[in-house]
Amino acid sequence: MARTQKSADDPRRRILDVAAAAFAASGFEGARVDQIAKRAAVNKAMLYYHVGDKDVLYETILLETIEDALARIAAATASSKTAEDRLRSTVATIADTARRHSHFAPLMLRELASGGATLPDRVMQRMRDVFQAVRDALEQGTRSGEFRAVDPVATHMFIAGSLLVLLAGGPIRRRIRQLTDVPKVSVADRSPADIASFVCDVVLEGLRPPAAPRALRRRTPLKKKN
Amino acid sequence: MARTQKSADDPRRRILDVAAAAFAASGFEGARVDQIAKRAAVNKAMLYYHVGDKDVLYETILLETIEDALARIAAATASSKTAEDRLRSTVATIADTARRHSHFAPLMLRELASGGATLPDRVMQRMRDVFQAVRDALEQGTRSGEFRAVDPVATHMFIAGSLLVLLAGGPIRRRIRQLTDVPKVSVADRSPADIASFVCDVVLEGLRPPAAPRALRRRTPLKKKN
DNA sequence: GTCTATATACCGATAGAC
């Protein structure tokens, strides 16, 4: 059918998916190659044959995700006119990347915690490009007067931090909920798209220039769809 | 001088401090007991004698930090009148806890990434109390009309996420800066107190009820002190 | 209380048969 297999039948694809989940759950050092091979239903020697050693495995997963995010950000923001549109598209695309690659947010949180200790240089360079995409939108808004003068680095970390923690916080929130009562429904339990909207709403409120009347700024309504 | 040693001469104290740094840098699985003992200048057998095994070590560090945070939050918010004061005090105290225990933010980020997989139940219960402190301030503001109706869970994760990532993001920001030019100064490079103010400013902007005139909301000025 | 030596287990990686 095809020269290169991309479906779930492809052993390499299965290995990468299983490994991504393992790295997300246990970190680079905590993930076990034996366990990854077992869960991917391949012999350990085949894992090394098809992908490479543990470092290559990790780097491949991160690069794959980040390249996907960058391509989608470029596509999504190509037609953006205003800075607000550009910022919303960029953040929504990052959130959607986290939805399509469920390991993305945990891996990024771990890299933040370690200061990027296990990040290969090539991955670090592409991550910087993702960061730059957010800052570009912020700086465009500041230049055009759409946003008030803003600290682009701090604002970017603000967006990235709240987004990543909201996206990755599901499991720990559920564990806490078991200890408490609180069966409440929260935006935090909704889809990545709704979470992205929530983050953008709050941040854009803070970015609004002093002169602009409040009523002109729309607030994204939450849709029922997951 | 004292019955229980608390200074840096206390081997137990040294072990806990070194271990905290190791867990923050490499995670629970990645941290090495041998290395912790070596850096704390104690024999490995003494580490087990004075503290216990790796699990006890980890739980002790987390509990110590969280109990400290809870006690300080209670003290700081005791005299709070308005919800804004209460929220600012709580967030500032959490940030100050992160300053005094530099391992705090990385450890929390790792636990978020793993969904609390390595979190002992006792630690989880106390963490819930920290979360509750933030939500209490938010709900007080909503009840009194000081804040607009707000999603307390999502808003809390929003605050916690941006705060933790801003606090823990220093090293990775420096590594990215080596790849780029951008020698700019950012709020993100300032003290935990300034970072806490920044987060509160943005969030309070989003919490302001529709009717309140914008000029009435103060924005905390950044102080030079670290 | 302190240290050496070691038990026990496991992990990443590969050699080599098929």
Next chain:
DNA sequence: GTCTATCGGTATATAGAC
């Protein structure tokens, strides 16, 4: 391409001498 068997290294934890 696939698998078994295993090497070499290292991890946590403790026993036991002092």
